[in-house]
Each structure stands twice: as structure tokens, then as C-alpha cells.
Amino acid sequence: MLATVLHGKGDIRCEEVAEPKILKPTDAIIKLAASCVCGSDLWPYRGLQPVGGPTHMGHEYCGVVVEVGEDVKTLKPGQFVVGSFCISDNTCPHCRFGFPSSCEQREFMSGAQAPYARIPLADGTLVATPEMPSDDLIASLLAVSDVLGTGWYAADAARVQPGSTAVVVGDGAVGLMGVLSAKQMGAEKIIAMSRHKTRQNLALEYGATHIVSERGDEGVARVKELTGGVGAESVLECVGTQEAMTQAMNCARPGGHIGFVGVPHGVQIDGQTLFFAQKSLMGGPAPVRRYLPYLMELVLNREINPGKVFDLEVPLADVAEGYRAMDERRAIKTLLRV
Amino acid sequence: MLATVLHGKGDIRCEEVAEPKILKPTDAIIKLAASCVCGSDLWPYRGLQPVGGPTHMGHEYCGVVVEVGEDVKTLKPGQFVVGSFCISDNTCPHCRFGFPSSCEQREFMSGAQAPYARIPLADGTLVATPEMPSDDLIASLLAVSDVLGTGWYAADAARVQPGSTAVVVGDGAVGLMGVLSAKQMGAEKIIAMSRHKTRQNLALEYGATHIVSERGDEGVARVKELTGGVGAESVLECVGTQEAMTQAMNCARPGGHIGFVGVPHGVQIDGQTLFFAQKSLMGGPAPVRRYLPYLMELVLNREINPGKVFDLEVPLADVAEGYRAMDERRAIKTLLRV
Numbered sequence: 079m080l081a082t083v084l085h086g087k088g089d090i091r092c093e094e095v096a097e098p099k100i101l102k103p104t105d106a107i108i109k110l111a112a113s114c115v116c117g118s119d120l121w122p123y124r125g126l127q128p129v130g131g132p133t134h135m136g137h138e139y140c141g142v143v144v145e146v147g148e149d150v151k152t153l154k155p156g157q158f159v160v161g162s163f164c165i166s167d168n169t170c171p172h173c174r175f176g177f178p179s180s181c182e183q184r185e186f187m188s189g190a191q192a193p194y195a196r197i198p199l200a201d202g203t204l205v206a207t208p209e210m211p212s213d214d215l216i217a218s219l220l221a222v223s224d225v226l227g228t229g230w231y232a233a234d235a236a237r238v239q240p241g242s243t244a245v246v247v248g249d250g251a252v253g254l255m256g257v258l259s260a261k262q263m264g265a266e267k268i269i270a271m272s273r274h275k276t277r278q279n280l281a282l283e284y285g286a287t288h289i290v291s292e293r294g295d296e297g298v299a300r301v302k303e304l305t306g307g308v309g310a311e312s313v314l315e316c317v318g319t320q321e322a323m324t325q326a327m328n329c330a331r332p333g334g335h336i337g338f339v340g341v342p343h344g345v346q347i348d349g350q351t352l353f354f355a356q357k358s359l360m361g362g363p364a365p366v367r368r369y370l371p372y373l374m375e376l377v378l379n380r381e382i383n384p385g386k387v388f389d390l391e392v393p394l395a396d397v398a399e400g401y402r403a404m405d406e407r408r409a410i411k412t413l414l415r416v
Numbered sequence: 417m418l419a420t421v422l423h424g425k426g427d428i429r430c431e432e433v434a435e436p437k438i439l440k441p442t443d444a445i446i447k448l449a450a451s452c453v454c455g456s457d458l459w460p461y462r463g464l465q466p467v468g469g470p471t472h473m474g475h476e477y478c479g480v481v482v483e484v485g486e487d488v489k490t491l492k493p494g495q496f497v498v499g500s501f502c503i504s505d506n507t508c509p510h511c512r513f514g515f516p517s518s519c520e521q522r523e524f525m526s527g528a529q530a531p532y533a534r535i536p537l538a539d540g541t542l543v544a545t546p547e548m549p550s551d552d553l554i555a556s557l558l559a560v561s562d563v564l565g566t567g568w569y570a571a572d573a574a575r576v577q578p579g580s581t582a583v584v585v586g587d588g589a590v591g592l593m594g595v596l597s598a599k600q601m602g603a604e605k606i607i608a609m610s611r612h613k614t615r616q617n618l619a620l621e622y623g624a625t626h627i628v629s630e631r632g633d634e635g636v637a638r639v640k641e642l643t644g645g646v647g648a649e650s651v652l653e654c655v656g657t658q659e660a661m662t663q664a665m666n667c668a669r670p671g672g673h674i675g676f677v678g679v680p681h682g683v684q685i686d687g688q689t690l691f692f693a694q695k696s697l698m699g700g701p702a703p704v705r706r707y708l709p710y711l712m713e714l715v716l717n718r719e720i721n722p723g724k725v726f727d728l729e730v731p732l733a734d735v736a737e738g739y740r741a742m743d744e745r746r747a748i749k750t751l752l753r754v
């Protein structure tokens with residue numbers, strides 16, 4: 079089959095790879111309804127994260143089960159499923175504690191920018207819809223798999239509460255999903271930090287009440303102005319750079335919470351600074367599996383429309399343009415037709 | 417009056433200093449019932465923290481009000497009061513949010529190793545007892561001022577819950593108060609990491625269910641053994657060194673919480689390590705003022721006995737021995753008779 083393979087910095091291709099097969103009795107094979115490019119795919123694409131040879135990309139997925147291993151109990155061919163970018167057994171102590179993204183058997187999904195994909199630990203990882211969803215819901219169901227689940231976790235880790243103030247650092251797809259999530263969790267004031275008009279507009283559509291286009295100290299000063307001089311209870315850090323982390327720390331009020339979901343690249347936190355800042359930090363790969371049933375229901379009931387975050391759609395064959403558009407910030411997030 | 421002055425590394429003296437006076441209309445002067453030496457006093461005593469010239473030491477205190485400034489509304493001479501080591505107005509947004517230790521008018525108390533002390537922002541900072549407490553409660557009321565309040569915050573920031581498992585890193589006075597606090601908050605399993613017999617015994621008396629005397633990776637391995645291989649929901653870091661922070665991080669389970677109250681000295685946290693560890697970090701100077709009414713009530717009702725942490729008592733004139741004994745770990749915490 080044709081699928082996407084990253085060969086090195088800036089070199090992503092659609093080329094022939096082997097079709098996935100059941101390797102373990104707990105595996106399932108799905109036919110993807112759609113796939114997409116993640117902001118985190120840009121780290122290796124930009125050469126900021128090493129890759130050990132050609133890598134079959136993609137970790138966001140939804141689609142129809144076509145085959146299951148003999149130990150798979152809860153799924154059967156023909157079901158429509160959504161899974162997390164973290165493979166998990168959903169039974170280990172970490173899963174039962176609500177952190178399937180730290181599952182004892184955790185694997186990170188790969189190879190989902192393709193027509194077919196193998197999903198390990200299918201019983202633990204996949205959640206089926208009650209019936210076949212209509213086509214116009216596919217983009218939103220795909221978003222649940224990572225980008226929405228990750229934005230949701232940022233808001234959850236930042237302990238957004240009804241009536242509270244949330245600041246979202248980062249206007250990529252995850253940041254925009256953070257805005258949507260904060261809104262769903264009842265935040266009253268949602269400040270999106272964004273310099274790009276199209277992203278600002280989507281942030282406002284998703285529930286942002288204020289836009290701050292300044293960055294760094296100026297951005298922090300604007301957030302302080304908007305919060306009576308005190309800062310926000312909740313800050314969602316959705317980038318992963320030192321600059322974004324510092325900005326997030328400085329936007330939170332003492333006793334406030336920072337949920338950080340951008341994979342940190344070169345971020346160092348000074349213990350004494352964090353101590354005297356008196357703000358909580360919680361991050362990590364999002365425990366999407368925990369959120370899946372609830373978020374899928376919101377999508378199926380058409381209460382949220384996370385799929386709007388896909389503002390570019392290309393066939394798998396044009397994946398190079400899909401990555402390039404995101405890299406150049408011409409697109410927020412690219413959906414790949416498979 | 418005679419009071420303690422730190423002149424440099426290892427050089428603490430009891431010598432004549434000026435008696436405190438009302439400097440601002442919001443001040444009160446108290447006659448101390450007792451004072452004590454804090455673990456944090458050992459940082460400058462050991463030369464690990466610079467002091468800018470001779471410094472009048474001491475930030476833990478309780479005693480009787482002898483004079484109040486003209487703007488003090490809620491206190492009058494003759495009342496017995498306990499205050500926090502953080503001076504706070506108790507009315508600013510940070511105080512109202514529960515973080516008086518980040519008060520907009522915060523000052524750190526000093527000069528309390530003395531017969532008399534000036535307390536700024538007296539209305540905000542001090543809490544009076546309903547009546548004059550009996551002498552045998554003075555040590556415990558003094559402990560509330562910092563060491564118990566700080567241990568309590570460690571447990572609170574580590575989100576100790578009824579039935580949960582808590583690990584306490586550090587067997588100094590704060591760590592032992594952390595054990596007491598975790599017990600009060602209903603932790604079912606409390607693992608105290610301690611290598612010193614007298615401290616182990618006090619930890620057990622305060623509610624520790626297990627003692628781990630190993631440190632570093634071995635200590636972490638023992639904690640894992642005691643927690644079914646998963647680690648603890650709550651870890652109280654009560655030291656402030658890189659080694660202690662690393663140990664704390666590794667003892668917590670994914671999704672668990674680390675409350676850190678040892679003032680970090682040279683502690684660096686790698687963002688990506690923290691991310692993949694998926695553990696929350698919350699620290700800072702303890703918001704003792706928030707806890708004061710409740711903790712004072714526990715002491716006055718004789719439900720807790722934090723004063724037992726004072727295992728050495730010397731007159732103020734012998735302060736040098738008081739510091740030395742703690743520095744050499746012959747004493748857990750020194751009470752100074754004033």
C-alpha cells in the first residue's frame with residue numbers, strides 16, 4: 079500500500095510500504111477513515127528530533143475494523159473505532175488510575191498515515207461507536223484521537239473549573255483544542271495567545287473571550303491586565319519551547335496550575351524559580367483513552383466540532399504539501415484522505 | 417535585648433540588639449513564648465546561602481501581644497497569637513485565593529529568635545487563641561507557625577487523600593510534620609524515608625506505616641516494592657536538594673503528585689523528563705496563614721502533638737549549641753527559651 083515515510087529533514091514521501099498484518103493475538107487491523115499530520119510530526123520533519131532511518135509516520139486514526147487477533151474480545155470486523163495515539167491495555171494499575179498514556183504496556187502509535195494500520199492491544203486501545211458515523215463527523219472523530227484529547231488534557235491538568243480564567247499559550251491545533259476544552263469545562267474567561275488572524279478567528283469561534291497577540295513579557299503584561307493584575311488560575315502550555323513554558327509560568331497566578339502538553343524540547347525549569355512562583359506543573363502525553371468515550375459522545379451528539387481545526391485536506395499522495403503547509407503555518411492542521 | 421545574630425558561616429551569636437518598635441500603624445509587637453531554629457536557618461549557617469552582613473535570625477513565633485499600631489483592628493495587648501513565617505495582609509487576591517505566602521505585600525518574617533518581635537501586617541498575619549494556652553501547648557503552637565504548616569502544605573500540594581499512599585522524602589522536622597499531616601489527611605500507607613533511628617521512631621509515632629532507610633535508586637526500588645510496583649500517589653519532598661527531588665519524582669506514580677517544600681538549592685528539572693514522568697509538581701513557601709485556624713484548633717484540642725519534634729531545648733544564650741546540634745544532626749529541631 080502507499081503510505082507516508084519520513085526520510086530526513088524536510089523529506090516526507092508517499093511510497094510503497096508493506097500492508098500491516100496481525101502480529102500478536104491482541105492486535106486489530108483497521109481501514110482508516112482518514113488520517114492527518116500532527117504538530118509533533120513537525121519536530122522530526124524540521125530536523126529538531128532525530129529519526130533512525132526512514133520512518134512510517136502517523137499516530138492519529140479512526141476507521142473500521144477489518145481483522146482482529148484471536149485474543150481480541152470486545153471488537154469485531156465492521157465496527158467503527160477511534161483510538162488514542164498511546165497504545166494501552168486499559169487494565170494495568172496506571173490505566174486504572176486514569177493514566178493510560180503511562181500504561182505498563184504503552185507503545186506510541188505509528189504508521190497511521192496510511193490506508194490500513196495495525197493497532198496493538200486493540201481491546202484496551204480502541205473504542206467503538208454505537209453505529210457507523212456519518213461522513214461529516216469523520217474529521218471530528220479523528221481529532222479526538224490526539225489533538226482534541228491533548229487539548230482536553232491540557233485543560234484538565236491545568237484544572238480548569240467552571241467560572242475560572244484560562245490562558246492558552248500556543249495557537250496550533252492543540253492550543254485551539256485547548257480553547258474548546260476550557261470552554262466545555264466552563265471557563266468564563268479564555269485568553270488565547272495568538273498572532274495569526276485565521277487562528278484568532280477559530281479561537282474566538284471555539285470560545286476564546288480575549289485574544290492576546292503579544293508574546294513574552296509584553297504578552298504576560300497583557301494577560302495581567304485582563305486578570306485584574308493577578309494572572310490566571312489555569313494556563314495551557316501547548317507548544318513545548320522554553321519561551322512558551324516561561325510565558326505560561328508567568329501568566330499563571332500563585333496557586334494556579336499549568337498543564338503542559340507540548341513535548342518539551344530544550345526546556346529547563348529552575349527548582350527555586352518554580353518554588354517561589356508557587357504554581358503547579360502537570361504535563362505528559364495525554365491520557366486520551368480515558369477521555370475517549372466522553373469526547374466521542376460530544377462529537378456524535380454534535381455538541382462540539384473539533385474537526386474544524388483541519389483547514390487543509392489533501393490526498394495521501396500529496397502528503398509533502400500537507401507537511402509543508404503546516405511547517406510554513408499556511409495550514410493549522412492537515413487532513414489526509416486515505 | 418539579647419537576640420541571635422548570624423555573622424557568617426558557622427558563626428551564630430546571642431548578642432545585644434535594639435528592641436523592636438512599632439514602625440508602621442499596622443504592626444504589632446509580641447513577647448515571644450518561645451522561639452526555635454528552622455532547618456532553613458541552616459542554609460546560611462552552613463554558608464550555602466549568602467548573608468549580607470550580620471543578620472538577626474528567626475521566623476517562627478508565638479506569644480502575647482504587648483503593643484499594637486493604631487491601624488490594628490482585630491488584636492489587642494494581652495492576646496496570645498500565632499503567626500506565619502510569611503507576613504501577609506490576608507485581603508489581597510492571592511491571600512483570598514488561599515496563597516497568603518504569595519501575598520502582594522508578602523514579607524518574610526525575621527528577628528524572631530528573641531524575647532520580643534515586631535510583626536508587620538498584624539491583622540492579616542496573626543491568629544489569636546480563644547484564651548491563654550497552657551504552657552505544655554506552647555511548643556506545639558510554635559510548631560504550627562512554620563514547621564507543621566510547611567509539612568501540612570507538602571501533604572496538601574501532594575494531594576494526600578483518605579486511603580492513599582504517601583511517601584515522605586526527608587526526615588528533618590518538616591518531613592516528620594509531613595508524616596503527621598499525611599496521617600491527619602487519612603493516608604493509609606505512609607512511607608517515611610529515613611536513616612536515623614530517633615527520627616524513624618518519631619515518624620512511626622506520627623503515623624508512618626513503613627520506614628525505608630535506603631536512598632537514591634535503592635530507596636526508590638524499596639518504595640516500588642511497597643506499592644505494588646507502581647509508586648505512590650503522593651510524595652512530599654522536604655529537603656530541597658537535587659538528590660531529594662529526583663528521589664521524590666521517581667517514587668511517585670504516573671498521575672501522582674509531588675509537593676515540594678524544601679527550598680530548592682541547585683535543583684534543575686528537565687522539562688522532557690517531567691513530561692514523560694507525567695507527575696505533578698507543586699511547591700513554594702507554605703500558605704501557613706490559611707491553615708492556622710484549623711491547625712491551632714487541632715493543637716488546642718490535643719488531637720496532634722507536633723511539639724514533640726523539638727528534641728532539644730536551650731536558652732537563647734546557648735543558641736550556638738542549638739544550631740550546632742541541628743547541623744550535626746544530633747537534634748531534630750531546637751527550641752529556644754526566650
